Amino acid sequence: MTEIVLSDVSKRFRLPDREVTALDGITETFRSGSFTALIGPSGCGKSTLLRLIADVLPPSTGEIRIGNHDPAIARRSHEIGFVFQDASLLPWRTVLDNVSLPIEVAGKAPARDPRALITMVGLAGFEQARPSQLSGGMQQRVAIARALALEPKVLLMDEPFGALDEITRQRMNLELLDIWKASGTTAVLVTHSISEAVFMADTVLVLSANPGRIAHRIHIDLPRPRRLEMMRLPAFNAVENDVRAALFDDGTRVPA
Amino acid sequence: MARAVAEPDARLLPGRYAEAQERLAALRRAIVFAVLLMGTLLLVWAGIIAALDVPHYMAPSPQAVWGALTGEWAVLSKALGFTLRSTLAGMALALVLALVLAALFTFSDLLSRAFLPLIVILRTAPILAIAPLLIMIFGRGQATSVAVVVMVSVVPLMVNAARGFRSAPANVVELMHVCGASWWQTFQKVRLPFAAPYVFTGIRMAAAGAVLSAMLAEWLSGAPGLGTLILEASSFRRLPLMWAGVVISMAASVSLYVVTVQLERKMTR
Numbered sequence: 001m002t003e004i005v006l007s008d009v010s011k012r013f014r015l016p017d018r019e020v021t022a023l024d025g026i027t028e029t030f031r032s033g034s035f036t037a038l039i040g041p042s043g044c045g046k047s048t049l050l051r052l053i054a055d056v057l058p059p060s061t062g063e064i065r066i067g068n069h070d071p072a073i074a075r076r077s078h079e080i081g082f083v084f085q086d087a088s089l090l091p092w093r094t095v096l097d098n099v100s101l102p103i104e105v106a107g108k109a110p111a112r113d114p115r116a117l118i119t120m121v122g123l124a125g126f127e128q129a130r131p132s133q134l135s136g137g138m139q140q141r142v143a144i145a146r147a148l149a150l151e152p153k154v155l156l157m158d159e160p161f162g163a164l165d166e167i168t169r170q171r172m173n174l175e176l177l178d179i180w181k182a183s184g185t186t187a188v189l190v191t192h193s194i195s196e197a198v199f200m201a202d203t204v205l206v207l208s209a210n211p212g213r214i215a216h217r218i219h220i221d222l223p224r225p226r227r228l229e230m231m232r233l234p235a236f237n238a239v240e241n242d243v244r245a246a247l248f249d250d251g252t253r254v255p256a
Numbered sequence: 257m258a259r260a261v262a263e264p265d266a267r268l269l270p271g272r273y274a275e276a277q278e279r280l281a282a283l284r285r286a287i288v289f290a291v292l293l294m295g296t297l298l299l300v301w302a303g304i305i306a307a308l309d310v311p312h313y314m315a316p317s318p319q320a321v322w323g324a325l326t327g328e329w330a331v332l333s334k335a336l337g338f339t340l341r342s343t344l345a346g347m348a349l350a351l352v353l354a355l356v357l358a359a360l361f362t363f364s365d366l367l368s369r370a371f372l373p374l375i376v377i378l379r380t381a382p383i384l385a386i387a388p389l390l391i392m393i394f395g396r397g398q399a400t401s402v403a404v405v406v407m408v409s410v411v412p413l414m415v416n417a418a419r420g421f422r423s424a425p426a427n428v429v430e431l432m433h434v435c436g437a438s439w440w441q442t443f444q445k446v447r448l449p450f451a452a453p454y455v456f457t458g459i460r461m462a463a464a465g466a467v468l469s470a471m472l473a474e475w476l477s478g479a480p481g482l483g484t485l486i487l488e489a490s491s492f493r494r495l496p497l498m499w500a501g502v503v504i505s506m507a508a509s510v511s512l513y514v515v516t517v518q519l520e521r522k523m524t525r
Contacts, residue, residue: 082430105432105435106435
């Protein structure tokens with residue numbers, strides 16, 4: 001079981017003339033196998049929080065545990081999958097070789113069959129294509145397949161669908177929910193879209209900026225599996241409005 | 257378990273054959289253009305010599321240079337071989353040195369801050385001033401030529417390689433880190449391939465000057481290459497031979513440049 005536990009985590013960045021507190025006093029438990037969305041104004045430290053969990057950056061104070069160990073150990077034992085806003089593929093590698101990259105790096109099992117992953121994200125037949133031959137949505141699917149190659153226990157996504165059009169985005173959302181359900185990973189999604197957060201997550205964490213803090217926790221009680229039709233239901237809109245109210249309730253509102 | 261999302265069709269991707277045909281046609285056009293240009297220049301040259309009745313001790317006609325090229329081919333080709341060997345050995349050595357230095361600078365900011373300015377300053381010192389020292393160290397043979405080529409080539413190669421190693425997108429480097437990759441794995445799988453176009457730019461920049469530097473070294477050391485041949489032909493007023501040497505050295509430079517461009521195309525596809 002892979003719970004992510006953050007205890008009183010803060011992150012400060014030193015700039016030449018001053019120190020900026022990006023995150024302050026974050027205490028949160030991401031349940032094993034849960035799906036959490038992080039939403040908040042620009043500069044609230046959402047991406048930083050994700051990078052702290054992934055051991056890209058060290059926290060300034062506080063402690064992070066993934067499962068029962070340190071993020072650095074989780075990272076080195078290949079338990080973390082990361083999807084960036086841009087697909088970040090290697091342009092000289094084929095789709096198949098891009099998806100296989102983490103397996104090459106790890107040099108061992110447990111690994112999923114890259115071809116099966118490519119089929120799963122709907123790109124069967126494109127194994128030998130280069131990233132430049134694919135559309136943005138297809139590239140992002142390759143990135144997701146790559147993130148899943150080592151069967152990560154934790155899947156961290158930094159606005160993975162931010163650059164996609166609305167139709168592709170909703171398709172990818174549904175697809176991702178299926179993949180998440182099947183793999184049983186603990187998923188954390190950073191997003192700018194309120195409806196995406198509500199549609200995907202069990203829990204939406206609303207962050208406030210300067211310094212980044214968790215301002216609200218909103219539990220989404222909509223049944224699973226989620227279906228696109230749900231987005232028209234009054235219950236869905238009600239939750240959306242809750243998130244919207246929480247998001248605009250932290251001083252970012254333009255004064256009247 | 258996953259439902260098929262959209263079904264894009266892989267057969268719509270452009271084929272390799274069509275791409276190859278297009279490249280071949282472009283190459284043919286380039287060759288025809290180059291031949292026409294060279295022919296025109298030669299005609300203009302011969303025309304001016306004939307029309308203005310330029311004496312042969314000022315500038316030889318293309319026919320005279322051609323005569324020297326064919327008549328003295330044995331001497332010329334031997335000199336060319338010497339200069340080319342210095343050039344290629346120097347560039348190969350400079351490339352290895354530059355890649356190692358650039359990799360070290362990518363690995364450590366401290367090393368970069370300590371040594372980069374030193375190397376750039378060393379490069380700004382005129383070769384003419386350092387040459388006596390180099391000749392004392394490396395002697396009057398090929399080694400001095402190689403050393404001069406290395407000195408002139410290593411900086412553009414290194415600066416470009418270092419920029420190339422840093423050109424890997426931050427997200428990709430972070431991705432490798434999250435995958436648990438070692439520094440070497442990231443270097444070899446990500447930084448090196450991303451640097452390839454930059455390294456080739458460096459090679460092209462260095463190639464343009466490498467033949468000249470080898471000849472410069474020969475002027476200073478007297479080693480038996482094209483540089484020395486041109487210098488001696490000039491002092492004996494054997495102008496056709498001198499110009500034949502110039503033409504050959506230019507052809508060597510251009511060929512080296514074309515080879516690097518072709519290599520770049522092959523390697524960075």
